[in-house]
Amino acid sequence: MADAKLEQKLERLLDRLEILLPKIEDEVDWSAAAFRWRRKQYLGMSYGVLEPIHRVALVDPDSIKNADQQKAALLRNTEQFVRGLPANNVLLTGARGTGKSSLIRACLKQFADQGLRLIEVDKEDLKDLIDIAQRIADRPEKFIVFCDDLSFEFGEGGYKALKAILDGSVASTGDNLLVYATSNRRHLMPEKMQDNLASSMDEDGELHPAETIEEKMSLSERFGLWLSFYPFSQKEYLAVAEGWTKHFGGEISDRWQTEALQFALQRGSRSGRVAYQFARDWAGRMHLETEHDN
Template sequence: MADEGKNRVLMRIADALERLAPPPAQPVDLGAGDAFFWDDAGAKVIEPFDSIDIDLLTGIDTQKARLLDNSSRHASGHAAHDVLLWGSRGMGKSALSKSVVRALQIQGQDIALVETASDQLAKLPALFDLLAREKRRFILFIDDIGFAEGSSEPRMLRSMLEGGASQRPGNVRLYVTSNRRHIVPRQMSEQDDPINPRDAVDDQLALSDRFGLRLGFHAASQDDYLAIITRYAAAHGLIFEREDALLWAKKRGSRSGRVAWQYIVELAGRTGKPLA
């Protein structure tokens, strides 16, 4: 009888714990939704999918046209490149990657963005298996990628881009941002290494070579910086003074699209206006 009583108590405890536990997460439908984030726990819908209106992105017209054209080809099922967007911080690499996908969605194209972190590279084959089952097209976006010296991840990524067993499926293209043109930093010691120094350099450059389209983003000139602010200000009904905008950039030690947007936030705050 004592054992029977214990069992009843244990069953009640188990029932209580089951009620307290959250229900298991339902698999995300990758065939619907505009954008997703993927990590160890699986895919999650990014809702709402916030991106800057592509027409507001200023000072990067060439990069914008080329990335939009490549993305449109991919969305239409035509041949398209994996893309490396490299260069100065805050000049719109990430914003443009997201904005082109959103622009195509507004046009009615069945394409979605899947964002993941660079520390998930080893697990990307599992994601590729999921995406390959879908009929729609995907842009796999990896922001601010970088590798520790001696890491095997650059070779892993090279394999995914071209020629490896874990190569990304045909309905997926990788859009990767980096502050460095060749992604992996080159060390001065390479020039002094007597053992095949050229091989070491070639091994590093081979990764960036896997991207069929490489778009450079450079620091904004003063005119570009003011043009960015002018367009943002017009879109949000704000008035600014040229010298005030330049002083804002001077205090931050740089001119970029990010600094320009931060100035717009400051300007809107001063005048008591919200920004959507």
């Protein structure tokens, strides 16, 4: 009799504790097209959740200029992925503001209705990649884990986790997850002159990189597809700025080109991002001037 009462008390206690514990699996809203992985603290415990993003800043693939080859390659790889065909993890590297992140969001716009989903993960949370893979393992959708501006210093926790995912660890990630990452660093890690001093050459004249260089290259080499982006020429910059200016309803007047070039000079960069920012500024000012004149 005493044992039965004790069991009842334990059951009531467990029921109360269950109410306090966070519901992780049941809270995922799978109707969203994109998610953000976040770690939260609850009663002294840390756990990861997939937060749905219902208002996604999608990008039309046609709006991305001066990257036709890169765009074709990434869209083709993504189409292979959503159709269940072999596809590669992708590393997009190069100059800032040239459309790397926008191109990944363009993939979501192109293939969301075919089951593509995007999971944005901060570099600090890459150590949770195995947990993310397990969370989506039984889902019918195809998920791209997107990490923007990726770079590592030696000893960071997410480095080994990313290598394990890209290489294929004992815990399989299944066939519904790929990693798309952008970086301004070709090998994702800082490259120093002193690393090259330890390189050696054998008796046949073949160069053997130092172990430090080999380690730095080993992560980026695990991405099956590399796409490189380059700074815009003046002509390319103006073409992108003109396209965005028309998109925002601005007019191309006699002083438009001069101001577009001055804007880029002040920012110290001719890139798609700067062209977009100029177009917003120009179109907004022109609309405001028109309203004041009337």
